[in-house]
Amino acid sequence: MIKTIEVDLKEDSYPIIVGTGIINRIGAYIKSHIQPTSVLIVADTVVKYHFAPPVVDSLKRSGYDVSIVDIPGGEGSKSVDQLFQVLDSLVDNQLDRGSTLIALGGGVIGDLVGFAAAVYMRGIAYVQIPTTLQAQVDASVGGKTAINHPKGKNLIGAFHQPKLVLIDVDTLKTLPQRDIHAGLIEVIKMGVIRDESMFAMVEDNLDGVLNLDAKTLIEMIACACANKADIVAKDEKESGLRMVLNYGHTFGHALEALTDYKVYRHGEAVSVGLNCAARLAVNLGLFSEADFERQRTLLNRSKLPLTFPTDLSPETIYDAMSLDKKTVGGKLRLILPTRIGAVVIRDDVPETKIIEAISQCY
């Protein structure tokens, strides 16, 4: 089963192809959609071990000479050093403006390779082959690319859309269970912000997702990508609508930063953020207690955390939220749910209310 979703961005439009067995047909997809002069694969080290052979074979069958560079996964690789490692190999392999870079790995490799593709020769083509659930439902779609500055995450980046996103759900078979749970948060988030039927799909099919049933995964991932594609098509550069994707993220980013990005997976920290943002929305009379409970139950069933660690005070968390780059003119901009399937953007919530909601999430 294969599903295709179009990201509609005029001359920058591209398809997202979701299915099984795709990894064995990468060459054919790239040849028919892009026809590059040459290709270079940049792979996560672990993913290279599991999946590089079929990708390389398939590209060779389509007539490409293939070189492969590997980079360790994990946030530390979104660095200037690793960026230059990738750029050096582009120069060494004499990639030209007709060449295509292939990102094979999770969101870290996707963000790093996308940024290298954005800046090499003022921009060359790249393809995303995401291999974590997080990257398949979120990071690989939408063209946001970045590396980190020592003082902040994703501070150095560019908007640069891929030419093609190829999602093979078979690649999730080697992913640790914890990363499956963490990736699910972006689907749950998308359900709450704009798609109640997708939220219900996850509620009804959670066992199938956690057991990696291919048909269930393909349907869920295609639905999440279609939602993200729709938002990106309407607001590519995040001037308005795209902000709703930050639901739960201001709280989550604070928790990730305060624990040095070492304790929580991104999705786990955002899960605490979803729970806290929803609590705040209940306190403000925007969200019902029943919907709060419905979200809490699904997060809990997805084995995602709901509470802040007791060694971080609500004031400390609030201060870290204020440093997040999503503040505008010093005001915290929050995405708050009004029901499962709809949110509002608010920048007028008093500090006391935010601290009160945090203190209810321990």
Ligand SMILES: NC(=O)c1ccc[n+]([C@@H]2O[C@H](COP(=O)([O-])OP(=O)(O)OC[C@H]3O[C@@H](n4cnc5c(N)ncnc54)[C@H](O)[C@@H]3O)[C@@H](O)[C@H]2O)c1
């Ligand atoms: N560009 C965007 O729009 C966007 C959106 C959301 C998140 N992100 C970024 O994504 C990153 C997080 O992505 P992630 O969670 O995929 O992290 P990641 O890329 O570090 O992958 C997590 C771990 O899984 C391993 N791995 C990857 N695929 C595997 C597989 N199939 N089998 C076994 N192991 C595998 C990696 O080696 C790594 O250790 C963050 O840097 C975040 O900023 C970007």
Ligand SMILES: [Zn+2]
């Ligand atoms: Zn996220």
